[in-house]
Amino acid sequence: MATEPLHPDFYTRAGNPNHEQAAAVIAQLEGAERALLTATGMGAATTAALTLVRAGDHVIGQRSMYAGVTSMLLNLLPRFGVECTEVDQTDVEAFEAALRPNTSLVLLESPSNPRLEVTDLAAVAELARRQGALTLADNTFATPINQRPLELGVDLVWHSATKYMGGHADLMAGVVAGPTDVVERIWNTTQVVGAVLAPFNAWLLLRGLRTLSLRMDRHNANGMALSEALEGHPAVSRVYYPGLASHPGHAVAARQMSGFGGVLAFELEAGHEAADAFISRLRYAKRAASLGNVGSLVVHPAAMWAHAMTPAQLEAAGVSPGSCASQLALSTPTTSSKTSTAP
Ligand SMILES: *Cc1c(COP(=O)(O)O)cnc(C)c1O
Numbered sequence: 001m002a003t004e005p006l007h008p009d010f011y012t013r014a015g016n017p018n019h020e021q022a023a024a025v026i027a028q029l030e031g032a033e034r035a036l037l038t039a040t041g042m043g044a045a046t047t048a049a050l051t052l053v054r055a056g057d058h059v060i061g062q063r064s065m066y067a068g069v070t071s072m073l074l075n076l077l078p079r080f081g082v083e084c085t086e087v088d089q090t091d092v093e094a095f096e097a098a099l100r101p102n103t104s105l106v107l108l109e110s111p112s113n114p115r116l117e118v119t120d121l122a123a124v125a126e127l128a129r130r131q132g133a134l135t136l137a138d139n140t141f142a143t144p145i146n147q148r149p150l151e152l153g154v155d156l157v158w159h160s161a162t163k164y165m166g167g168h169a170d171l172m173a174g175v176v177a178g179p180t181d182v183v184e185r186i187w188n189t190t191q192v193v194g195a196v197l198a199p200f201n202a203w204l205l206l207r208g209l210r211t212l213s214l215r216m217d218r219h220n221a222n223g224m225a226l227s228e229a230l231e232g233h234p235a236v237s238r239v240y241y242p243g244l245a246s247h248p249g250h251a252v253a254a255r256q257m258s259g260f261g262g263v264l265a266f267e268l269e270a271g272h273e274a275a276d277a278f279i280s281r282l283r284y285a286k287r288a289a290s291l292g293n294v295g296s297l298v299v300h301p302a303a304m305w306a307h308a309m310t311p312a313q314l315e316a317a318g319v320s321p322g323s324c325a326s327q328l329a330l331s332t333p334t335t336s337s338k339t340s341t342a343p
Contacts, residue, residue: 013191018202025209029144030157032177036187037202041160042068043195044174048136048158051189055081057104062089064112064318089119090249099131109138114265114301115240115318118249121256125153145216146259156182163292167208167215171201219262227264240265263291275300
């Protein structure tokens with residue numbers, strides 16, 4: 001029951017000149033034929049999934065992904081007759097084993113939250129293509145400055161442009177980029193679902209994009225410097241940053257990324273209480289759950305998710321149980337390299 005899409009001149013839910021400008025810049029950055037904008041990152045992920053799967057299909061996601069996407073896989077899509085499987089994204093063979101004849105979509109995210117786990121995007125894209133499944137990669141943590149999944153063979157890229165692309169913590173937006181025909185199909189769904197970005201936010205997004213590469217250079221430098229400093233600190237038991245040679249995904253990350261971003265995670269030897277006390281005493285990093293803006297942020301995942309997840313679920317999601325270790329994730333500042341208040 002396809003209906004004709006609305007025309008941008010007719011009504012802003014169908015698009016806007018601000019959208020066109022920002023989307024064109026993003027398409028160019030990602031090396032895509034076409035990009036579209038949505039009201040939030042999750043608006044991009046859900047409209048893409050609702051466009052690309054139908055009842056009877058099977059979808060593969062990663063064991064470690066953005067929580068909203070996990071919820072889409074576990075709670076939303078199954079209600080519409082779509083089966084979902086989550087795999088360990090550090091294991092290419094796990095994707096191969098999970099692919100079925102009716103797998104229509106493979107959702108990827110690299111690096112992922114909270115342990116910055118790395119997916120071999122080229123290898124998984126190749127496996128999916130052979131099986132006739134589309135790949136859709138969340139490139140939020142990397143940005144096209146550090147990683148361009150389409151060049152690695154991934155079919156479609158999406159973003160929470162709320163983060164690095166917007167860059168100033170003053171807007172929410174999402175992006176999907178890829179081949180024109182697929183992006184146009186997703187755009188038709190976006191209009192029906194109504195997950196359309198406000199024109200003013202598109203204008204703010206364009207403002208953010210103008211400094212994206214400068215900001216990412218600084219994020220990359222700060223992320224690397226802070227990771228190395230923390231790795232050498234006696235109070236820190238573990239640092240998760242794909243730029244470190246000690247990271248299990250470093251070799252793959254070094255192959256597919258040109259910089260490693262401003263987000264890192266680490267565990268304090270002294271455990272849950274110590275992590276909480278440490279965060280409370282930081283002078284520059286604010287306790288807030290976002291990333292990619294010009295300030296420093298820090299979260300204590302074990303405490304943040306304690307109300308929503310059981311200890312077993314926390315463990316499965318890569319968040320250490322509060323009793324023995326804690327993790328902090330920082331998005332490092334772009335404005336000063338001296339804010340790396342080490343424990
Ligand atoms: C924030 C985030 C999202 C969700 O984006 P919203 O703009 O909050 O809807 C998706 N993926 C990643 C990696 C994120 O960090």
